[in-house]
Amino acid sequence: MRRFVRPLLLTALACCCGAAFAATADQVPQGRLPLWAVPQSYALSFKVDPAQDDFSGTTTIKVKLSKASDHLWLDGSELKVSKVAIIDAAGTAHVGTYTSADPKAGVVRVDFGSTLKPQMLTLAFEYTAPLNAQLQGLYKVSAKGQPYAMTQMEPISARFAFPGFDEPGFKTPFTISLTIPEKDTAVANTRQVKETPAGDGWKTLEFAQTLPLPTYLVAFGVGPWSIATAPDISPDAYRTTPLPLRGIASAGEAHRMQHVLGETPSIIHALENYYGFGYPWDKLDVLAAPDFSAGAMENAGLVTFRDWLLLLDEDSPARNVRGSFNVTAHELAHQWTGDTVTLEWWNDIWLNEAFATWMQQKVTEQVHPEYRADLDRVTGAQGAMSNDSLVSARKIRQPITGNGDIETAFDGITYKKGASVIGMFENYVGEKTFQKGMQAYIQKHKFGNAVADDLVSSIATAAGKGNDFKHAFNSFLDQSGVPYVQTSLEQKDGKTVLHLSQSRFLPVGSTGDSKRIWGIPVCVRYGTAANGKDKAQSSKVNCEVLDKATGSMVLAGVSQSTWIMPNANASGYYRFSLGKKELGDLTAHVGLLSDAEQLAYADAIDASFRHGDIDAGDALVALKPLTSSKILVVATAPLDQIEWIYHNEAVTDAQRSKLAEWVRDAYLPRLQQLGYQRKDGESGDDALLRSELAGALGLQYKLPEVRAELLKQGEAALKRQPDGRLNLSVADPDLLGDALGVAAQEQGKPVVDALIAELPQTSDAALRNSMLAGLASVEDPALTNEVRDFALSKPVKVGEMASLVRGGRDTQAQRDALWSWFTAHYTQILARTGSFAGGYLPHFAAGGGCSAAEVDRVQAFFKPRLKDADGVDRGLAQTSESIQLCSALKAKQDPASILR
Numbered sequence: 001m002r003r004f005v006r007p008l009l010l011t012a013l014a015c016c017c018g019a020a021f022a023a024t025a026d027q028v029p030q031g032r033l034p035l036w037a038v039p040q041s042y043a044l045s046f047k048v049d050p051a052q053d054d055f056s057g058t059t060t061i062k063v064k065l066s067k068a069s070d071h072l073w074l075d076g077s078e079l080k081v082s083k084v085a086i087i088d089a090a091g092t093a094h095v096g097t098y099t100s101a102d103p104k105a106g107v108v109r110v111d112f113g114s115t116l117k118p119q120m121l122t123l124a125f126e127y128t129a130p131l132n133a134q135l136q137g138l139y140k141v142s143a144k145g146q147p148y149a150m151t152q153m154e155p156i157s158a159r160f161a162f163p164g165f166d167e168p169g170f171k172t173p174f175t176i177s178l179t180i181p182e183k184d185t186a187v188a189n190t191r192q193v194k195e196t197p198a199g200d201g202w203k204t205l206e207f208a209q210t211l212p213l214p215t216y217l218v219a220f221g222v223g224p225w226s227i228a229t230a231p232d233i234s235p236d237a238y239r240t241t242p243l244p245l246r247g248i249a250s251a252g253e254a255h256r257m258q259h260v261l262g263e264t265p266s267i268i269h270a271l272e273n274y275y276g277f278g279y280p281w282d283k284l285d286v287l288a289a290p291d292f293s294a295g296a297m298e299n300a301g302l303v304t305f306r307d308w309l310l311l312l313d314e315d316s317p318a319r320n321v322r323g324s325f326n327v328t329a330h331e332l333a334h335q336w337t338g339d340t341v342t343l344e345w346w347n348d349i350w351l352n353e354a355f356a357t358w359m360q361q362k363v364t365e366q367v368h369p370e371y372r373a374d375l376d377r378v379t380g381a382q383g384a385m386s387n388d389s390l391v392s393a394r395k396i397r398q399p400i401t402g403n404g405d406i407e408t409a410f411d412g413i414t415y416k417k418g419a420s421v422i423g424m425f426e427n428y429v430g431e432k433t434f435q436k437g438m439q440a441y442i443q444k445h446k447f448g449n450a451v452a453d454d455l456v457s458s459i460a461t462a463a464g465k466g467n468d469f470k471h472a473f474n475s476f477l478d479q480s481g482v483p484y485v486q487t488s489l490e491q492k493d494g495k496t497v498l499h500l501s502q503s504r505f506l507p508v509g510s511t512g513d514s515k516r517i518w519g520i521p522v523c524v525r526y527g528t529a530a531n532g533k534d535k536a537q538s539s540k541v542n543c544e545v546l547d548k549a550t551g552s553m554v555l556a557g558v559s560q561s562t563w564i565m566p567n568a569n570a571s572g573y574y575r576f577s578l579g580k581k582e583l584g585d586l587t588a589h590v591g592l593l594s595d596a597e598q599l600a601y602a603d604a605i606d607a608s609f610r611h612g613d614i615d616a617g618d619a620l621v622a623l624k625p626l627t628s629s630k631i632l633v634v635a636t637a638p639l640d641q642i643e644w645i646y647h648n649e650a651v652t653d654a655q656r657s658k659l660a661e662w663v664r665d666a667y668l669p670r671l672q673q674l675g676y677q678r679k680d681g682e683s684g685d686d687a688l689l690r691s692e693l694a695g696a697l698g699l700q701y702k703l704p705e706v707r708a709e710l711l712k713q714g715e716a717a718l719k720r721q722p723d724g725r726l727n728l729s730v731a732d733p734d735l736l737g738d739a740l741g742v743a744a745q746e747q748g749k750p751v752v753d754a755l756i757a758e759l760p761q762t763s764d765a766a767l768r769n770s771m772l773a774g775l776a777s778v779e780d781p782a783l784t785n786e787v788r789d790f791a792l793s794k795p796v797k798v799g800e801m802a803s804l805v806r807g808g809r810d811t812q813a814q815r816d817a818l819w820s821w822f823t824a825h826y827t828q829i830l831a832r833t834g835s836f837a838g839g840y841l842p843h844f845a846a847g848g849g850c851s852a853a854e855v856d857r858v859q860a861f862f863k864p865r866l867k868d869a870d871g872v873d874r875g876l877a878q879t880s881e882s883i884q885l886c887s888a889l890k891a892k893q894d895p896a897s898i899l900r
């Protein structure tokens with residue numbers, strides 16, 4: 001079929017009504033765009049005034065058409081396209097039509113007006129679109145009353161900013177030009193190369209062409225930014241030219257970026273040394289975003305962050321300082337794994353995120369060994385394991401069946417399970433060998449795309465391993481779940497044999513099938529005699545790949561009083577269980593384990609408890625030795641588990657106070673020793689431990705002596721100064737949120753009102769976060785409602801909303817109150833959060849639930865609403881299952897065991 005070329009006059013009309021024209025038979029692509037029309041380069045021009053509600057743009061795309069066609073498919077959402085011109089290879093212009101073929105998915109059909117043979121085409125679009133209000137695409141934010149426009153394209157929001165082939169597999173160079181108000185400043189992926197007046201108070205800035213990028217890494221920002229300069233990052237063995245570095249922040253804030261700018265060169269050098277590949281872009285800007293949906297975004301050359309991660313002062317909370325470094329290392333690692341080598345499709349998002357998470361830890365271990373990023377990897381993996389125990393858990397390489405699978409792919413499985421699995425196989429082949437494989441992978445796929453097999457093969461080649469290795473690696477990528485390694489010791493023919501079996505870890509109440517096989521590198525540490533004496537003070541490690549349901553290893557040189565730790569160095573992504581005797585032996589020797597192994601031990605107690613093998617009383621006994629560890633995360637590891645027992649509704653008041661006693665006994669002396677104010681020259685760990693313990697002891701376990709100290713600081717912070725403002729800086733910066741929380745719990749409405757009045761007057765993100773934490777701590781149902789209503793109002797940024805809705809889930813009454821509020825405000829919540837938050841909505845509403853009735857109501861509410869936002873279905877499945885498992889675990893408890 002051949003359609004007529006319509007006269008120019010009609011094009012404006014035709015753009016909105018393309019569907020009225022007959023189209024050739026070609027289904028709207030579901031999922032990926034076809035490969036017979038492939039973009040080669042883009043020129044993007046935007047005219048943006050952040051003070052306006054809309055912007056306009058011109059997008060020119062060179063496209064290689066490899067089959068004769070009268071149309072092609074691409075992506076665009078909420079774009080009002082007024083003109084499409086198609087220029088063929090001979091230079092003839094054709095008038096095109098732009099038809100939104102699937103508005104929900106953002107798929108667009110562009111008709112050429114006639115069939116064109118395979119050739120290079122140039123498509124030029126003129127359009128206008130709204131500045132997005134939900135932090136995606138090109139969106140609008142304000143700071144201190146001044147408007148800014150900035151971008152967040154990942155994963156599939158570039159289509160809100162410009163028409164294009166919005167998939168990671170299409171990497172091309174981009175040229176960006178921005179026409180903006182004369183008084184404003186703009187930044188983009190690359191260096192600015194030209195500025196020209198554009199008349200009527202406008203100017204046009206042009207930026208250098210990028211190296212090949214996918215659409216999701218395109219970035220720019222417009223507004224009255226302030227810019228902090230820093231010395232260039234010096235050249236090194238992998239980069240011959242100095243690298244310009246700048247910090248970008250809202251007006252007047254850039255001076256607070258000196259700390260981050262000072263840390264950045266060491267991160268870049270560490271990454272260049274690891275990858276053996278110089279930072280590839282022509283400059284590096286880090287930008288503190290006034291409001292942001294994710295934590296940070298690795299846009300090539302223009303990395304954007306939530307502002308509190310970059311704006312640091314002398315008295316910033318220790319948590320923010322450490323978080324800033326970790327997140328910066330993560331985003332900069334992406335400049336290689338993600339930006340230089342990009343996933344080909346979203347099922348391999350782990351190639352970006354798992355590697356950046358794993359690499360971030362490596363960089364942090366090198367530059368700030370005192371941050372103990374090695375332990376972050378262990379706790380991160382353990383956090384992922386609880387999600388991975390769900391039947392509804394994602395796989396690391398989850399097939400993508402629709403946009404919902406793309407939006408929900410950015411979860412703990414991708415980041416933390418992924419990083420742990422990478423670390424496990426790195427440990428198995430050795431760090432140097434793994435690095436060799438990574439360097440080969442970057443070289444081979446630089447400025448292009450890769451799939452999982454490219455990476456796994458590259459590591460296998462470096463290690464001289466074959467299909468068994470690939471099979472083992474893939475067994476963790478392509479199936480969900482946590483391996484459960486059960487062990488037993490046997491003396492046989494004068495040898496000590498450790499029998500191993502594997503299955504899928506399933507908690508009490510799970511409906512899953514436990515039969516599942518992985519290729520697990522199992523490393524076991526066991527006690528050997530020291531200096532010929534049989535005291536099992538020394539140890540050895542033995543590793544083997546367990547790739548069948550059962551296996552065994554012979555332990556050489558064991559002592560008679562041997563003990564076994566079935567996850568040596570906690571390098572394996574699996575949980576383990578021991579027989580009662582072996583568990584007792586390990587508990588007795590827990591002080592001989594490394595810090596990471598002590599965390600693996602804590603996890604084993606949790607696994608046995610959730611598996612139904614030990615009761616709460618056993619768990620308390622086994623966890624107690626960890627509480628005296630000098631290491632922050634080890635010492636506090638038991639707190640989460642005890643918290644679940646503490647809030648279990650079957651527990652009586654007497655049992656609960658017994659638990660509080662346990663906690664007081666274990667932790668209060670530490671907290672009192674630390675004191676409630678930061679000391680000169682103390683370590684970041686001390687500041688973090690103070691904050692962690694004060695929060696847990698004061699707000700969770702409600703120890704009166706801790707609450708009294710926090711209340712004192714809270715009251716002082718709430719005292720109005722002569723200018724009417726609160727005196728927030730008087731409290732310890734690490735304790736401010738908890739201090740305000742105790743004050744809000746004790747004094748109620750006056751505190752809530754004071755914080756609600758103060759928040760809009762405060763732009764400092766760390767202070768805002770503390771005030772939000774204080775508000776989220778209220779317990780009185782009427783006040784809780786007031787706080788949640790406030791969460792939906794303008795003074796609370798979109799990115800801050802969740803922190804106010806998160807709290808108040810410990811008791812049935814609190815969860816009922818949250819449920820009533822959520823269901824009554826559902827429409828407003830949905831309108832504010834946008835599509836990216838779809839997967840989290842069921843958790844917002846019902847997370848923390850622990851009864852069959854709560855499963856029923858969340859199902860009944862969301863089932864008819866699955867299409868309201870992408871990812872609701874997965875969020876609903878996981879939230880329902882978590883509630884059901886909690887309910888089953890609760891039913892199994894014998895709270896009397898606590899009083900044993």
Ligand SMILES: [Zn+2]
Nearest residue numbers: 330334353356
């Ligand atoms: Zn990332």
